[in-house]
Amino acid sequence: MRESMTKQICTWLSLLTLMLTMGFALPTFALEQEQTYIIKKGDTLWGISERFINDPYYWPNLWANNPDITNPHLIYPGDEIRIFGGRMVLVPTYPSGKVAEQQETPVTETAPAAKVKPAVVEKTTLKTGGGSEGFIHAGEKPLGIIVDSVDNRSLLTEGDTVFLKMNDPAVVSVGDTYGLYERGEKVIHPTTGESYGNMMHDLGYLQVTSLQGKIVTAKIGKVFREVERGAELYDYVPPVMEISLKKAKNELEGHILATQAEKLTQGQHDVVFVDLGLEDGLNVGNMLYITRPRTVTEKSLLTPDTQLPDDLLGAAVIIESRAKTAAALIVKSVKTIYRGDQVLSITE
Structure with a gap:
């Protein structure tokens, strides 16, 4: 064994000598350069995340990994953020609860680098992947339903021709497009017990091809699952593939009402439905924190009535808002998300 290892070492030394003789350069490893940024008035965690590591959604990690940030709205001019290796660490200079001076502070860096462009959060965009995949029905009447297909099949799919029963055939024209939905489970508020209606699952869409009196014929377009007779028709909302992120005008608090496809646990890229809408001032592009109350454990040295900061679970953006x-x-x-978890609007 020892003789074998000696031969292997000699082989590596010979190869190294040959590389140096032939002029091969040995690899050099650059030391990771750290940047330091001083927070200025108007900065936000998500804006800073986008500017320095090109990921506006990194900020929940920044918040979760820094216990000094008990409220993500409260970062102060003068606080220091260190950026290295695609990570950011906050080094607060103001004690909790102290109001910092609202003044401009220059950017400082430990190594020469290009000037940092000012963050313009309002122009930050998000690729949504297609849409909400449904909505919570609040009493709206469907525009019509599928009553049959040309070949009397029970399960329908893309390209099938179907017959529609429309509530008002007089307003229907050839070429009109309607969204197809399936009525699902009742949506009950997780804390108040209030009924919000039914979950409507997005099936796809269809387009009207001909009109003969009250008989409306249509062809099914793209579908996400099998379609059956009785599928309800509503106004077609084209999928929004990209939206602009913007701060909410009001401080709003609510809960996750329902989840996509009745999943028990939620995570990144999932769609959830909240008990806030247009009437509350919540619009497409508004950002939300997702949190959960943190409780004192039995083994804690704190008293049971101690008020702990909420546990940050993640962040979400509104992709469709109704009343x-x-x-x-x-x-x-950053943690598993469940129906009933809290949501808070981002206003700063």
Whole structure:
């Protein structure tokens, strides 16, 4: 064994000598350069995340990994953030609860680097992947239903021709497009017990091809699952593939009402539905924190009535907003998310 290892070492030394003789350069390893940024008035965690590591959704990690940030709205001018290796660490200079001076502070860096461009959060965009995949029905009447198909099949799919029963055939024209939905489970508020209606699952869409009196014929377009007779028709909403992120105008608090496809656990890229909507001032592009109350454990040295900061679970962006509810795409999750978890609007 020892003789074999000696031969192997000699072989490596011979190869190294040959490389040096032939002029091969040995690899050099650059030391990781650290940048330091001083927070200025108007900065946000998600804006800073986008500017320095090209990931506006990194900020939940920044918050979760820094216990000094008990409230993500409260980062102060003068606080220091260190950026290295695609990571960011906050080094607060103000004690909790102290109001910092609202003044401009220059950017400082430990190594020469290009000037940092000012963050313009309003122009940050998000690729959504297609849409909400449904909505919470709040009493709206369907525009019509599928009553049959030309070949009397029970399960329908893309390309099939179907007959429709429309509530008002007089307003229907050839070429009109309608969204197809399946009525699902009832949606009950997880804390108040209030009924919000039914979950409507997006099946796809169809397009009207001909009109003969009250008989409306249509062809099914792209579908996401099998379609059956009785599928309900609503106004077609084209999928929004990209939206602009923007701060909410009001401080809003709510809960996750329902989840996509009745999943028990949620994470990044899942869609959830919240009990806030247009009537509350929640609009497409608004960002939400997802949190959960943190409780004192039995083994803790704190008293049971101690108020601990909420546990950050992730962040979401509103991709569709209706009167009382909205669909939100989870863009970052640092912990498992459940129905009933809290949501807070991002206003800063």
